[in-house]
Amino acid sequence: MAETTRRFLLLSDVAEILNISAAQAYALVRSGExxxxxxxxxxxxxxxxxxxEQYIKEAYERTRAFVQAHPFGADEEGD
Incomplete structure (x- = not known):
C-alpha cells in the first residue's frame, strides 16, 4: 500500500522519523533549529x-563538513 505524504507532522512523528525521543524533538523545535x-x-x-526534510538535508551537510575537517585516522598516521 502506498503511503501518502502528510503536509504536517506531529512531534511524535518527527521523533520516530529521526529515531530520537519526543523530548529531543520538542527541544529541536523550542531552540528554533x-x-x-x-x-x-x-x-x-x-x-x-x-x-x-530541509533539517535532514542540513544535518547531512554539517556532517559532511565535519568529516572532511576531521578525516578518520588522521591522528593515527605517523608519516
Missing part, C-alpha cells in the same frame, strides 16, 4: 514535512 507552528486550542506543535 527545526521550524514548527502551534495550532489548535491546546497549542499542539506541527512540523511541516518539507521543513523536516
Amino acid at each position: 527545526l521550524p514548527a507552528i502551534k495550532i489548535g486550542g491546546r497549542g499542539q506543535w506541527r512540523v511541516e514535512s518539507s521543513a523536516l
Whole structure:
C-alpha cells in the first residue's frame, strides 16, 4: 500500500522519523533549529514535512563538513 505524504507532522512523528525521543524533538523545535507552528486550542506543535526534510538535508551537510575537517585516522598516521 502506498503511503501518502502528510503536509504536517506531529512531534511524535518527527521523533520516530529521526529515531530520537519526543523530548529531543520538542527541544529541536523550542531552540528554533527545526521550524514548527502551534495550532489548535491546546497549542499542539506541527512540523511541516518539507521543513523536516530541509533539517535532514542540513544535518547531512554539517556532517559532511565535519568529516572532511576531521578525516578518520588522521591522528593515527605517523608519516
